[in-house]
Amino acid sequence: METQLDPMKDDLPLMANTNYMLVKHYVLDLDVDFKSKVIEGIIVLFFETGSQYRKTSCLDKESCQSQVDETCKMRTSEPCHIPVTNVRACSSKTAVCGKGEEDTSDKNGNHSNKEQASGISSSQDCCDIENHGNKDFLLVLDCCDLSVLKVEEIDVAAVSGIEKFTRSAKITDVSKELENLRNQIVHELVALPADRWKEQLYYFTRCSQAPGCGELLFTTGTWSLEIRKSRIQTPADFPHAIRIWYKTKPEGRSVTWTTDQSGRPCVYTMGSPINNRALFPCQEPPVALSTWQASVRAAAGFVVLMSGENSAEPVQLQEGILSWYYYVTMPMPASTFTIAVGCWQEVKQQSFTAANQTNVEFPLPSSQADFSPHIIFLSQSVLPGGSHLCGTRLCHEIAHAWFGLAxxxxxxxxxxxxxxxxxxxxxxxxxxxxxxxxxxxxxxxxxxxxxxxxxxxxxxxxxxxxxxxxxxxxxxxxxxxxxxxxxxxxxxxxxxxxxxxxxxxxxxxxxxxxxxxxxxxxxxxxxxxxxxxxxxxxxxxxxxxxxxxxxxxxxxxxxxxxxxxxxxxxxxxxxxxxxxxxxxxxxECRLVQQVSGEVTKWIQTNQRIRKSGKKKRKQDEVVFQKLLPDQLVLLLESLLEEKTLCPRILQCLEKTYQLREQDAEVRHRWCELVVKHKYVPGYGDVEKFLREDQAMGVYLYGELMVNEDVKQQELAHKCFAAAREHMDASSAKVVAEMLF
CATH class of the missing domain: 1.10.390.10 (Neutral Protease Domain 2)
Structure with missing residues (x-):
C-alpha cells in the first residue's frame, strides 16, 4: 500500500519495510544502451530478517539452528574468482571528474546502526506482522520510474560447494525444510566476517547465478515495488535471495542522459533527491546498509566508472561490447551507489601525485560537486580560474569520506x-x-x-x-x-x-x-x-x-x-x-579589512566619475591592490550593495581584476553586477555563464526577470531554451517558475 503524501509539502517517501527484512548485499548485472537511453538487466538482493521480527523468526526452528551459533568455525577461504580478465585499451578524449585514490580502508570498518532506522515515522505500515492471520507477507522496496519485468526466488542451495554454509546432513525434498535451508545459507553468507570478503563475494556471485525456484507475485506503485510469495506469512519464511529483471526509463530521475561539452553521450547518477530508486529497486533508508557488486556492459569506446573499491579493467565479451566489474565491501546506504558512463579519459596530474596517483575527470553540465565512495563528481565549472575553487571543493567532498560515508x-x-x-x-x-x-x-x-x-x-x-x-x-x-x-x-x-x-x-x-x-x-x-x-x-x-x-x-x-x-x-x-x-x-581580519579599503576606493572613484559627468577631466590614478579569489568575491558582493555603479567603473573593474578569467564564484558575482546595472557590454558574460555554469546560474535567471528589462528577459529566455534539455529536473523546474 502507498503511504499518503501531502503534495503541498513535497515530502519524499521511503517505502521500504526495513524493520521486517533488511537487504545486506546487491548483485547487479546491467547493460547500458545509449540509443534507447535505458539501463536494463538483473539485480539480486540478499536479505536478513529485520529487527522488528527477529525475536520471533525461525531462530527457534531446528532447521535454522546455525543462525544462532555465531561461533561456527568454517574451512579456510577459497580463492576469490572475480570476473575481471584481460585489458582492452579504450579510445576516448577529454574528461573532467575525480576518481578517488586506491582504497586503503580497513575491511572491518562496517556500519552498525544497532537496529535503529531513520526517517520520519509513518502512521501506515507496509504490513502487519503482529496479526498476520492468513495474510501473505509483503516485501516493500523503494522503486520508481522502473519497468519491473519479473521477480523470482533463487535456489541458492543448488550452488556447488554451498554445503559449507549449512550443517544439515542432506538436502531433502520437503518444501518447508528446503525453504528454511535456503534462508539459512543466505544468513550464513551475509554473516561472514569482514576479513573473508573475497570468499563472500565469490559465493554472492555464484548464488546470483543459481537457477530460479519459482516466480514471485509483485505489483509496482508510484514509489514502491511490492513482492509476495503465496502462503508465506512471515519475514522469516520469505525468500532471502530474490532476483529481479527490470529496465530503467529514459525519464527516470535517478540518472541523467546527456552529452559532454564535446557532444558525446554520457549518463551518470546526479545526486537526485530520490536517490537511486529509479536506477534499481532497493531499500533507501540509511539503516539499510549493504555491500554490492556490479557488472556493467557498454559499447566499446565508453568507460564505466562506479563507486567501487577496485580499479576495474574492461573485458571484451563480444565484438564492440566491454564489461566492467566493481565491488564495495564496506556496508553503506544504497544512496551512495554511483555510476558514470561516457567517453572519459584518464588524466595524470603531476601536481597531485603524492596524494592521488591518477585523476579521472569528466565534464558535467551542472556546477555542483558530489561525493560517493571512491569517486568524486566535479563540474568543469570549478576548474577555470586557478586552483582555489577546485581545491576547496575537493576538500569539501573528501571530508564526506568521514561525514556522510564512514x-x-x-x-x-x-x-x-x-x-x-x-x-x-x-x-x-x-x-x-x-x-x-x-x-x-x-x-x-x-x-x-x-x-x-x-x-x-x-x-x-x-x-x-x-x-x-x-x-x-x-x-x-x-x-x-x-x-x-x-x-x-x-x-x-x-x-x-x-x-x-x-x-x-x-x-x-x-x-x-x-x-x-x-x-x-x-x-x-x-x-x-x-x-x-x-x-x-x-x-x-x-x-x-x-x-x-x-x-x-x-x-x-x-x-x-x-x-x-x-x-x-x-x-x-x-x-x-x-x-x-x-x-x-x-x-577584524586583515584580509577583510583590506577588501573594505578597496571597496572604499571603488566607491569614491565611482562618485568622482559621476560628478564629472561627460567632461573628460584628468583623474588622479588610483592604485588597486591584488586580491585573493575569496577577497574578490567579498569585494564584488560589497559593490553589489551600491545603488549605482557607472559603466566606466564596471569596465575598469573587469579590466583591473580580469574578472572574465577568474573562477566561477567570482564570475557569478560579476554577472550579478552586470545584470543589476544593465551593463550591456557584459551581457555576453552572463549568457556564457548561464550556458556553461548551469546550477550556479539558476538564480541569475530570477535577477534577469525581476528588473523587467526587455533585453534581459529576452536573454533569460534565450539561455533557458538552449540549456533546458541539459538541466536536471529540479533546476529546470525552478527556472521555469521564474520565467513563465
Whole structure:
C-alpha cells in the first residue's frame, strides 16, 4: 500500500519495510544502451530478517539452528574468482571528474546502526506482522520510474560447494525444510566476517547465478515495488535471495542522459533527491546498509566508472561490447551507489601525485560537486580560474569520506551532520594543502571565508521559507521509527531545497562556535575521538554533542548544554542567537579589512566619475591592490550593495581584476553586477555563464526577470531554451517558475 503524501509539502517517501527484512548485499548485472537511453538487466538482493521480527523468526526452528551459533568455525577461504580478465585499451578524449585514490580502508570498518532506522515515522505500515492471520507477507522496496519485468526466488542451495554454509546432513525434498535451508545459507553468507570478503563475494556471485525456484507475485506503485510469495506469512519464511529483471526509463530521475561539452553521450547518477530508486529497486533508508557488486556492459569506446573499491579493467565479451566489474565491501546506504558512463579519459596530474596517483575527470553540465565512495563528481565549472575553487571543493567532498560515508545521519532530515562537518573540515584540509602558508595566513583566510559564509547565511535566511531553515525539523521526534521502517523525508522533493545552503552554513557556524568555546585543540581531539568511536555507524546530533560536552565538562558549568544547542541552533529558523551575540568578529581580519579599503576606493572613484559627468577631466590614478579569489568575491558582493555603479567603473573593474578569467564564484558575482546595472557590454558574460555554469546560474535567471528589462528577459529566455534539455529536473523546474 502507498503511504499518503501531502503534495503541498513535497515530502519524499521511503517505502521500504526495513524493520521486517533488511537487504545486506546487491548483485547487479546491467547493460547500458545509449540509443534507447535505458539501463536494463538483473539485480539480486540478499536479505536478513529485520529487527522488528527477529525475536520471533525461525531462530527457534531446528532447521535454522546455525543462525544462532555465531561461533561456527568454517574451512579456510577459497580463492576469490572475480570476473575481471584481460585489458582492452579504450579510445576516448577529454574528461573532467575525480576518481578517488586506491582504497586503503580497513575491511572491518562496517556500519552498525544497532537496529535503529531513520526517517520520519509513518502512521501506515507496509504490513502487519503482529496479526498476520492468513495474510501473505509483503516485501516493500523503494522503486520508481522502473519497468519491473519479473521477480523470482533463487535456489541458492543448488550452488556447488554451498554445503559449507549449512550443517544439515542432506538436502531433502520437503518444501518447508528446503525453504528454511535456503534462508539459512543466505544468513550464513551475509554473516561472514569482514576479513573473508573475497570468499563472500565469490559465493554472492555464484548464488546470483543459481537457477530460479519459482516466480514471485509483485505489483509496482508510484514509489514502491511490492513482492509476495503465496502462503508465506512471515519475514522469516520469505525468500532471502530474490532476483529481479527490470529496465530503467529514459525519464527516470535517478540518472541523467546527456552529452559532454564535446557532444558525446554520457549518463551518470546526479545526486537526485530520490536517490537511486529509479536506477534499481532497493531499500533507501540509511539503516539499510549493504555491500554490492556490479557488472556493467557498454559499447566499446565508453568507460564505466562506479563507486567501487577496485580499479576495474574492461573485458571484451563480444565484438564492440566491454564489461566492467566493481565491488564495495564496506556496508553503506544504497544512496551512495554511483555510476558514470561516457567517453572519459584518464588524466595524470603531476601536481597531485603524492596524494592521488591518477585523476579521472569528466565534464558535467551542472556546477555542483558530489561525493560517493571512491569517486568524486566535479563540474568543469570549478576548474577555470586557478586552483582555489577546485581545491576547496575537493576538500569539501573528501571530508564526506568521514561525514556522510564512514559516519552517516540516522535521520535524513539531519543533513547538517554531513554538510556542516564537511564545510567545517574543508577549511582545515585546504589549510593543510597549502603548506607554504603561515599559521596567521591560514587563520586570516579562514576568517575571510567565515565572512563570506555569514553573508550567504544572512541572505538565505531573508529569502527562504522559515521551515526550510531548521536543521532538526522533527525536533524531539528525530530518529523515531514507524513499525515497518517506512518513513517520510520532509520537503525531500522540494525543488528549491537542493539550492539552499542553510544546512551547510548553520552547521558550519555551530561547529565553529563549539570549537571556539572549548578551544581548537580540545575540539579537534574530541572530533577525532568521535570519528573513531562511531566509524561505520549512523548517528543523531546528540551523539556528537553529548560526547563533546562530556570531554569538556567545564562547558556545562558555563551553561552550554545539548538542550540549549538544540534550542538556539538546530530547532529554530533564522540566524542562531549565539551567532548574533558573537558579532562579526571576522571584520577584524586583515584580509577583510583590506577588501573594505578597496571597496572604499571603488566607491569614491565611482562618485568622482559621476560628478564629472561627460567632461573628460584628468583623474588622479588610483592604485588597486591584488586580491585573493575569496577577497574578490567579498569585494564584488560589497559593490553589489551600491545603488549605482557607472559603466566606466564596471569596465575598469573587469579590466583591473580580469574578472572574465577568474573562477566561477567570482564570475557569478560579476554577472550579478552586470545584470543589476544593465551593463550591456557584459551581457555576453552572463549568457556564457548561464550556458556553461548551469546550477550556479539558476538564480541569475530570477535577477534577469525581476528588473523587467526587455533585453534581459529576452536573454533569460534565450539561455533557458538552449540549456533546458541539459538541466536536471529540479533546476529546470525552478527556472521555469521564474520565467513563465
Amino acid at each position: 559516519i552517516g545521519a540516522r535521520d535524513w532530515t539531519e543533513e547538517w551532520i554531513s554538510e556542516g562537518f564537511a564545510t567545517f573540515l574543508e577549511d582545515i584540509f585546504w589549510a593543510r594543502a597549502q603548506q607554504q602558508l603561515s599559521h596567521d595566513e591560514v587563520k586570516g583566510q579562514q576568517e575571510l571565508k567565515a565572512s563570506l559564509r555569514w553573508r550567504r547565511l544572512r541572505d538565505e535566511v531573508q529569502n527562504s521559507e522559515e521551515e526550510l531553515q531548521v536543521l532538526r525539523p522533527k525536533k524531539e521526534s528525530t530518529g523515531e521509527l514507524s513499525e515497518s521502517g517506512a518513513s517520510i523525508v520532509k520537503h525531500g522533493l522540494k525543488a528549491e531545497k537542493i539550492f539552499m545552503q542553510v544546512h551547510y552554513l548553520k552547521g558550519y557556524f555551530l561547529l565553529r562556535f563549539l570549537a571556539r568555546a572549548v578551544g581548537e585543540a580540545s575540539y579537534l581531539a574530541s572530533l577525532q575521538k568521535f570519528v573513531q568511536k562511531f566509524h561505520g555507524q549512523l548517528v543523531l546530533s546528540q551523539d556528537f554533542l553529548c560526547m563533546l560536552l562530556e570531554d569538556n565538562p567545564e562547558q556545562k558549568k558555563s551553561g552550554l548544554t545539548v538542550e540549549n544547542i538544540f534550542e538556539n541552533w538546530l530547532d529554530t529558523s533564522g540566524i542562531p542567537k549565539p551567532l548574533l551575540e558573537e558579532g562579526e568578529t571576522w571584520k
